[in-house]
Amino acid sequence: MATNAKHVIDFDHHSPVLRDNNTEVFKSLMYNEHGCPMGWSEHHGGFWAIWGYEALYAAVQDWQTFSSGHSAECPKGVPSTNYIDPLIPIDYDGQIQQDFRKVVLNWFNPGHARGMQARIQQICDELVNSFIERGEAELSYEMFTAMPAIVTLEMLGWDSSRWREWVDWVHAMIHDGVLDPEGSMEAVMNLYGSINKEISDRRDHLGDDLFSDMMRTPVNDRLLTDDELRNFALLVLLGGMDTTAGVTGNSLLLIDKDPALRQQLIDNVDQMPKIIEEFLRIAGPGGGLYRRVTADTEFFGEQLKEGEKVLMMFWAASRDPKAFPDPEKIDIFREENRHMAFGLGPHRCLGSHHARMMLSTMMTAIFTRFADFQVQWDGVERFEDCGSVYAVRHLPVTFTPGTRLV
Numbered sequence: 001m002a003t004n005a006k007h008v009i010d011f012d013h014h015s016p017v018l019r020d021n022n023t024e025v026f027k028s029l030m031y032n033e034h035g036c037p038m039g040w041s042e043h044h045g046g047f048w049a050i051w052g053y054e055a056l057y058a059a060v061q062d063w064q065t066f067s068s069g070h071s072a073e074c075p076k077g078v079p080s081t082n083y084i085d086p087l088i089p090i091d092y093d094g095q096i097q098q099d100f101r102k103v104v105l106n107w108f109n110p111g112h113a114r115g116m117q118a119r120i121q122q123i124c125d126e127l128v129n130s131f132i133e134r135g136e137a138e139l140s141y142e143m144f145t146a147m148p149a150i151v152t153l154e155m156l157g158w159d160s161s162r163w164r165e166w167v168d169w170v171h172a173m174i175h176d177g178v179l180d181p182e183g184s185m186e187a188v189m190n191l192y193g194s195i196n197k198e199i200s201d202r203r204d205h206l207g208d209d210l211f212s213d214m215m216r217t218p219v220n221d222r223l224l225t226d227d228e229l230r231n232f233a234l235l236v237l238l239g240g241m242d243t244t245a246g247v248t249g250n251s252l253l254l255i256d257k258d259p260a261l262r263q264q265l266i267d268n269v270d271q272m273p274k275i276i277e278e279f280l281r282i283a284g285p286g287g288g289l290y291r292r293v294t295a296d297t298e299f300f301g302e303q304l305k306e307g308e309k310v311l312m313m314f315w316a317a318s319r320d321p322k323a324f325p326d327p328e329k330i331d332i333f334r335e336e337n338r339h340m341a342f343g344l345g346p347h348r349c350l351g352s353h354h355a356r357m358m359l360s361t362m363m364t365a366i367f368t369r370f371a372d373f374q375v376q377w378d379g380v381e382r383f384e385d386c387g388s389v390y391a392v393r394h395l396p397v398t399f400t401p402g403t404r405l406v
C-alpha cells in the first residue's frame with residue numbers, strides 16, 4: 001500500500017536480527033534523528049510500527065481509529081495470515097468486546113488469582129521436586145512452559161495431563177505462522193477439533209470452571225454459539241500458555257549473564273512480587289499485536305490511511321527513555337514502572353494477575369531452591385520467529401542438587 005510516510009524504517013519483526021539483538025534494534029528505532037515514535041516499514045506488504053510510549057498509549061485507547069477487527073478482506077497479521085475466525089475478545093472492538101470480557105471477569109480478577117495461589121505453589125513445588133535431585137533440568141518443559149499450561153487447562157476445567165499436546169499446537173500456531181504456514185494451520189485445525197470436542201463433552205454437564213461459565217453465561221441475552229466458544233477458549237489458550245513462559249525464560253537468560261543481579265535476587269527473594277515488574281518490563285514476551293487504521297488520520301505527525309496495518313510494539317515502549325530513566329538497566333528496585341507488557345486500554349491483558357502470580361511463584365522457587373543454576377548455553381534454543389512472542393523453547397541448566405519438598 002502506498003504511503004507518504006515521513007519516517008521510513010528497515011524493520012522486520014519476524015527477522016532473526018530482532019530475535020538476537022532486540023536491544024540494538026529498539027535503540028535504533030527509538031533514537032532516530034527526528035525523534036519519531038513510529039515509522040513505516042515496507043516489509044510484508046507494508047505496516048506502521050509504533051514504539052514510542054506516548055504514541056502507543058494514545059493509539060491503544062483510540063480503538064475507533066486503531067481497530068482490532070479483522071475480516072477476510074483485511075486478514076489479521078503482518079504478513080496477513082490465512083484468515084481464521086476472530087478470536088474473542090481480542091479481535092473485536094467497542095461494546096461487544098467489553099460484553100465478551102464480562103463473561104470471564106470473575107475468573108480473571110486479582111481475587112481469583114489470589115485464590116489460586118496455593119494451587120499455583122503446589123504445581124510449582126511438584127515440578128521442581130521432579131528434577132531437583134538430578135542437579136540438571138530442561139527448565140522450559142520441566143518448569144516454566146508446564147506451569148502456565150497446567151494452570152490454564154485447570155482453569156478451563158480440561159484434562160491438564162494433556163498439557164504437552166496442547167502446548168505443542170499453541171507453539172506451532174504462534175511461532176510457525178510465517179516460517180511454516182501449513183504446519184501452523186494444521187495446528188490450528190487440531191486446536192479447533194480438540195476444543196470442539198470439549199464443547200460437546202461438556203454440553204450436558206456443566207461444572208464449576210471457566211469453560212462452563214463461558215457456556216452458560218448469556219451475552220446480550222443469548223448464549224455463545226459453538227464457534228464463539230471455540231474462538232474464546234482458543235484465545236485463553238494462546239494468551240495463557242506462551243506468554244508467562246516467555247518472560248520467565250527471557251529473564252533467566254539475562255540473570256545468568258549477570259552475577260550481581262543474581263545475588264540481588266537471592267538477597268531480595270521476599271520482594272519477588274515487586275521485582276517481577278522489572279522483568280516484565282525488560283524481558284516481556286513482546287507480542288505481534290496489530291491494529292487496522294479505520295479512517296485517514298494524522299497521528300504524531302504521520303498521515304495514516306484507512307486499511308493500513310499497525311504493529312503495537314508494547315515491548316519497545318517499555319524501554320522508552322522518555323518513560324523509563326536508564327531503560328536498558330535492569331533495576332529491580334525501580335520505583336516508577338508503568339510498563340506496557342500487558343498492553344493498555346480496552347484490551348488490557350485479562351490474565352495479568354494470574355501471570356504475575358505464576359511468574360513470582362516460579363522465580364521465588366528458583367532463587368530459594370536452585371539459585372546457583374548455570375545455563376547450558378549450547379542447548380539453549382529460542383523460537384526462531386519472535387514476531388509474535390519472544391520466548392525460549394529449550395533452556396537446559398545445571399545446579400547443585402537439592403532435596404524434594406514433602
Ligand code: HEM
Nearest residue numbers: 089090239240243244289341342343347348349350351355
Ligand atoms: C506475562 C504474561 C502475559 C503477557 C505479557 C500478556 C500480554 C498481553 C497483551 C499485551 C495483551 C493486549 C493485547 C492487545 O492490546 O491487542 C493481552 C491480552 C489478553 N491476554 Fe494476556 N498476557 C499474559 C498472560 C496471559 C494469561 C496467563 C492469560 C490467560 C490465562 C492471558 C489472556 C489474555 C486475553 C484473554 C487477552 C485479550 C483481552 C481483550 O482482548 O480484551 N494473558 N495479553
